[in-house]
Amino acid sequence: MDPKVMIILGSASDLKIAQKSIDILETLQIPYSLKVASAHRTHEKVKKLVIEATTKGIEVFIGIAGLAAHLPGSIAAYTHRPVIGVPVDVKVGGLDALFASSQMPFPAPVATVGIDRGDNGAILAGQIIGINNPQVKKRVSQLRKSYQEKVKSDEENLISQLNGNLLQKNFLSNYDEISEEKLKKEEPHTDKVFKESEAIGLNEDNPLVSVVPGSYSDIEEAKNVALTLDRLGISYDISVISPIRYPDKFKKYMESIKNVKLFIAVTGLSAHVTGSIVALSEKPVIGVPCSVELNGLDSLLSMVNMPPGVPVGTVGIENGRNAGVLAGEILGISDKNIEKKLKLMKYKTADIWTQTN
Numbered sequence: 386m387d388p389k390v391m392i393i394l395g396s397a398s399d400l401k402i403a404q405k406s407i408d409i410l411e412t413l414q415i416p417y418s419l420k421v422a423s424a425h426r427t428h429e430k431v432k433k434l435v436i437e438a439t440t441k442g443i444e445v446f447i448g449i450a451g452l453a454a455h456l457p458g459s460i461a462a463y464t465h466r467p468v469i470g471v472p473v474d475v476k477v478g479g480l481d482a483l484f485a486s487s488q489m490p491f492p493a494p495v496a497t498v499g500i501d502r503g504d505n506g507a508i509l510a511g512q513i514i515g516i517n518n519p520q521v522k523k524r525v526s527q528l529r530k531s532y533q534e535k536v537k538s539d540e541e542n543l544i545s546q547l548n549g550n551l552l553q554k555n556f557l558s559n560y561d562e563i564s565e566e567k568l569k570k571e572e573p574h575t576d577k578v579f580k581e582s583e584a585i586g587l588n589e590d591n592p593l594v595s596v597v598p599g600s601y602s603d604i605e606e607a608k609n610v611a612l613t614l615d616r617l618g619i620s621y622d623i624s625v626i627s628p629i630r631y632p633d634k635f636k637k638y639m640e641s642i643k644n645v646k647l648f649i650a651v652t653g654l655s656a657h658v659t660g661s662i663v664a665l666s667e668k669p670v671i672g673v674p675c676s677v678e679l680n681g682l683d684s685l686l687s688m689v690n691m692p693p694g695v696p697v698g699t700v701g702i703e704n705g706r707n708a709g710v711l712a713g714e715i716l717g718i719s720d721k722n723i724e725k726k727l728k729l730m731k732y733k734t735a736d737i738w739t740q741t742n
Contacts, residue, residue: 390417390510391443393434393460395450395473397421402473403449405503406510413511413524418443424450424459431456435463444718445510448495449503451475454482461493465727467513467714469698470495471506487689487701492731494707494714496671496698499689505696512669512696516646517719526667532694594621594712595645597662599652601625603675606705607651610673613709617726619716628661639665647715649708650697653677656688663695669715672699673708 390410394403403419410417418438422430435446444466448457451473461468472482479500487497498505508525515522544554594614598607607623614621622642628635639662647668652658653675663670674684681702689699700707710730717724 386416387442388416388418389442389444389514390415390447390507391434391438391445392417392419392447392449393431393456394419394421395423395448395454395456399449399451399473402471402501402503405501406447406449406471406507409504409507409511409528412528413507413521415511415514415521422456424456425453428459431459432463435460439464439466445469445513447471447503447506447510448486449473449506450486451479451482454485457486457495457497458489458493461489461495465714465717465724465731467698467711467718468495469506469509470497471503472497472500474500483689487685487699489701489704489707491704491706492710494700494704494711496700496711497689498696498698499691502691502693502696504693505691508694509669509696509698512667513715513718515667516669516715522667529667529694591644592620592622592642593646593716594619594649595642595647596621596623596649596651597658598623598625599627599650599656599658602677603651603653606673606675606703609705610649610651610709613706614712616730617709617713617717617723619709619712619723627658629657632661635661636665647671647712649673649705649712650688651675651705651708652688653681653684656684659688659697659699660691660695663691663697670697671708671711672697673705674699674702676703 392403392406420434422434424431446460446466446468448460448468449471450456452475454472457468457470470486472479472486483500486495489495496509498509511521511525515525596607596610598604611623624638626635626638648662649671650659650662651673654677659670659672672688674681674688685702688697691697713723713727717727
């Protein structure tokens with residue numbers, strides 16, 4: 386049984402975080418390999434491992450490292466397969482590792498997940514592999530349902546332990562049975578203010594990728610995503626849609642675009658778009674933080690640090706081009722035409738071209 390995922394640790398001390406990835410991959414029944422190699426102390430080992438693993442059929446790499454976490458980026462330099470970065474909290478709350486992993490230059494993206502979230506790194510790997518593997522896709526869906534069930538059981542256990550005199554324990558206990566028709570909810574805004582679900586890019590019957598800017602202020606970065614997808618020959622739909630302004634229409638849009646392979650959300654501020662997409666879809670989600678306030682740090686942090694079970698593979702602030710490359714790496718696993726164009730984009734000026742072609 387050949388491994389499909391390679392986990393590389395920057396240090397053996399990262400095993401505690403790696404164990405979260407291992408547990409998920411075991412649950413999803415995805416064969417994997419694990420190595421320890423430092424981007425700084427054993428750079429040549431990283432290079433040879435990644436190049437050889439790529440030629441041997443590894444589909445996804447997971448790099449786990451703390452401090453100046455250049456390991457995921459070093460992996461991305463030597464492969465055209467998707468690389469997932471898991472920053473580890475060693476100092477300053479793991480922010481140094483988070484920035485080192487996410488803020489990669491074009492065209493070497495790292496799909497960064499939350500600090501210490503080895504579980505989400507493995508779930509994202511499962512979602513990627515599940516695009517071409519129905520069995521893995523089904524197991525990812527089952528795993529997602531187990532997280533939902535845990536939330537429900539945790540609520541029941543918590544409420545049973547509370548003894549407030551005014552606490553109404555049975556209030557809305559059957560809220561799952563309330564239909565949207567009964568709610569008779571009306572949208573708070575009109576299309577005269579904000580034209581919802583307006584397609585501004587290529588809109589095909591069966592696009593491979595859905596690009597979702599949260600507002601018109603995110604359009605310019607979404608165009609950078611589109612330009613990269615065009616170069617790779619990847620069909621896409623771009624629709625401006627806000628889950629905050631129009632939650633019901635957002636849900637309808639997600640239902641209408643359910644056949645895409647993956648989503649790319651482009652959004653600033655509190656990054657509700659990515660959170661809303663992962664809540665409604667089990668497909669891989671790539672996040673592009675935009676700088677509106679705080680130089681984009683609010684968007685980056687609220688996008689990447691998702692809770693267990695709902696990962697967002699986050700690229701650097703306003704680096705839509707890397708999101709397009711990452712989409713190509715994911716789709717290129719099974720599409721030789723995309724893979725060929727991706728190799729030209731990544732390796733045409735690199736001395737590793739002949740080794741990976």
